[in-house]
Amino acid sequence: MVLFGVSILIFGIARLIPGDPARIALGPMASNEQVEAMRDRLLLNEPITVQYLNFIKNLVQGDLGTSLYTRRPVTEDILSTLPATFELVLAAALIMTVVGVPLGILAARYRHSGLDIAANLLALLGVVTPSFVWGIFLMLLFAFHLDILPIAGRLSRDAVLPPQITGLLLVDSALAGMWATFWDALRHITLPATALAMGGLGTAARLTRANMSEVYGRQYIQLARAFGYTEREIAYRYALRPAMVPTLTILGLDFAIMLGNAFLVEKVFAWPGMARYGVEVIIRKDLNGIVGTILVISAFFLIINMIIDIIVAYMNPRILYQNQ
Amino acid sequence: MSTDPVFSIENLHLRIRQFEGEAHILNGVNLHLRAGERVALVGESGCGKSSTAMMSLGLMEARSMRAEGRIILDGTDLLSLRRRGWQGVRGRQISMIFQDPGAALNPVFTVGDQLVTAIRRGNPSKSRSDAQGLATDGLRQVHINDPERVMSSYPFQLSGGLNQRVLITMALINRPKVVVADEPGSALDVTVQEQTLRLMTELCADVDAAVLLISHNLGVVRRFAQRIYVMYSGTIVEEADTATLFSAPRHPYTKALLAAVPRLTGERLPEPIPGRVPDYTDPPVGCRFRPRCPHQRSECVDPPFAEPAPGHRVRCVL
Known part of the structure; x- marks a missing residue:
């Protein structure tokens, strides 16, 4: 129950941090198309509720997603x-x-x-x-x-x-x-x-x-x-x-x-x-x-x-x- | 009954250095208990009666405190004891019944656990099961019908009256020679207090223990004690057997105390004693009651003890 609340909170706050995660991950040399493609893949262009539901869906399957930094799960x-x-x-x-x-x-x-x-x-x-x-x-x-x-x-x-x-x-x-x-x-x-x-x-x-x-x-x-x-x-x-x-x-x-x-x-x-x-x-x-x-x-x-x-x-x- | 006292306090002085100056808490206390005797020490709050009780078990704890005089239990001077010596005496030869049964039992251990520990402290050779049996018997003696349940309960699960009975059992279970009872039951309602005193009388007679009852309640004292010491501002001002003290009090303070007791017949209102307990850092010279006394005169500076009848001693010139 508490974990559920925490997940909403963290999920929201993480998205409030300024900066585009896709741009940071791809670096300054990447083209705008590449960044857009990545944003699509990460569902970042979807409303936050959709993002969250998707996150929860993966979470119950024991999947926390892929790290953009190490590119591993x-x-x-x-x-x-x-x-x-x-x-x-x-x-x-x-x-x-x-x-x-x-x-x-x-x-x-x-x-x-x-x-x-x-x-x-x-x-x-x-x-x-x-x-x-x-x-x-x-x-x-x-x-x-x-x-x-x-x-x-x-x-x-x-x-x-x-x-x-x-x-x-x-x-x-x-x-x-x-x-x-x-x-x-x-x-x-x-x-x-x-x-x-x-x-x-x-x-x-x-x-x-x-x-x-x-x-x-x-x-x-x-x-x-x-x-x-x-x-x-x-x-x-x-x-x-x-x-x-x-x-x-x-x-x-x-x-x-x-x-x-x-x-x-x-x-x-x-x-x-x-x-x-x-x-x-x-x-x-x-x-x-x-x-x-x-x-x-x-x-x-x-x-x-x-x-x-x-x-x-x-x-x-x-x-x-x-x-x- | 032997006439030799089993416990006596001789010329006990207690001084505690405080910020305001040195407080002379006890100013030459003298009292004695014969084997199996029930004696009361009465006085108003702050007169030093609880300090006397604490000193009797060496429980007084204050930095920069100075005690003089002698506290003799069965031939040994307790004041000269070091920590280890005290541990051998407490709980075995002298024990204490505390005022507030709710606060005097440890809340995180069962009653049985605490009784058994107290027993085995007194008799280290006793096995746990022996001690358990002894504790059960002890609880039966204070008219607890289901000692097993009480033993396995925590103090907060029991009523104040039951806890008080547990404390009495604990105090007497190692058959001490002397029990100091500091206003037992005064934190409980009157019926339980009455019962407490009855049980104490009964059990102390059983194990032939002498009791020093500390109280401010003259009604309680009259029913319980055979002999009474009246204390005022760190000094014993009068001692007498109960009947004499109530019928023929000599000291003005004793008289004032008796006059201050409310009566059911209600012919007249109780008379309060004017003034207050003196400042211990700067007490009046000589008789400390003098500033409040209606009969004060110049000889009051250092009154000797007068003995109007055998066993009736009073520190007053009147």
Whole structure:
């Protein structure tokens, strides 16, 4: 339902971008007849409703049209680049959660300590600095000056490719037991994923700290103390779960925002993901490419939010039982 | 009943440094509980009774706070305990019944889960199923007919009265020597509050636990307590057994409190106490009630405790 709305919106907006897609695709040397012929072929001379209905007809058959830029089917283009982006975003989300949330917990437990201030500072830096700046900074520090991590790309040139199962290199190489490739892929993904995660990491830490602090003020935490629970038990068992309920919802949004930021980070690290494709199709006004790319991202966004909603319902029994 | 107190607070002072200056919250509190005794601590809002309760379990949390005096439970001075020591005492030897049952139970865990955790905190050797059985029995003791359903429910699925009974069970399940009850049931309607007090009396007698009831409600206190401490502005101003306190109050503040209780017979309107609780950062010297007292005179500067009858002590020159 939501995807349907998104498709109309994107379809309309893509056609509002100035410039004639056929002229851009054919170049300045093409004759007016050639351009006209292409416009006819692309149905661009038809009313927009006809164009849209035709698009939907093809979409339900799994066909997103042909890209004017690569001259290949858009579905093929997206399928070949999506796994790389997906892997990058997943890794970043993992870093964001695994580092950001515990950072927030510690900051809440040791409020006003040096650690709290340091976490706060890092979180602020993470939020205010765009991810591509983090990318360049990390690249300079770890790949150039310290030279301990590869500077760009997804794998070394001489790495052996694992058999493609999921398209995620880390998963595929682990499944195939190719640990050398796994290690190489891990080294390559570290910097871009970290750069991408920094913004969300800051939000995650600050949100967790705020929600944990709020829960710490509740009477049931005092009750837990009055019954002799250790501070560690209180933090990780009794305070974290109620605190994670509002935090998770926002993290889901952050996860989706990463998809947008991934475009820039991929550019910085020459990551062979959807970024290059997505930017090129917009510059070239490749209508099918734009609509296809954005539709895939929207679908991704919806799935992530659905998963988050399920986790939140599990974490907060009140939601589960209200619907009964 | 032994006469040796199982729990006593001796000359407890609590100061908290604030922006406005140092607040002297508790100014030499002395009280004691004998085994199995039901004692009440009464006073108006902001008199320090809740601070006393919090201090008894080491739950007072404030930066730049300073406590002096002794809180003795069964021979150990709780004030000298470090964090780990406290964890061994809380929930096992001293526990607490909270005021608002809706807020005191964790909303994301089932009641059974929380009871079992409380039990196993007290007896780490107990198995989960043993603890579960114990929790079920505990709930039956507070007259819950279907303990299994209550155990598997989340607090927000139960009524306030049921949650309150769960809290009572939780507080007494490890057979503590002392239970501090901070205005239990005052967030609920009067019938449930009545029931709460009855259950507390019953269960505390069963496990021979002493209760310190914190309340501002003299009606509640009269029915529940055997002995009463009246607190004003961080000091105990009068202590006596319940009958004596109600029939022959000595301190002007106690008298004023009693006069302020509305009566059903309605012969006369309750009389409010003029003035307000003093500023804790700059309290009056000597008797802190002096500015509001109708009988103030020059000797009030540092009144000693008078003992008009055994067990009846009053801090006033009158």
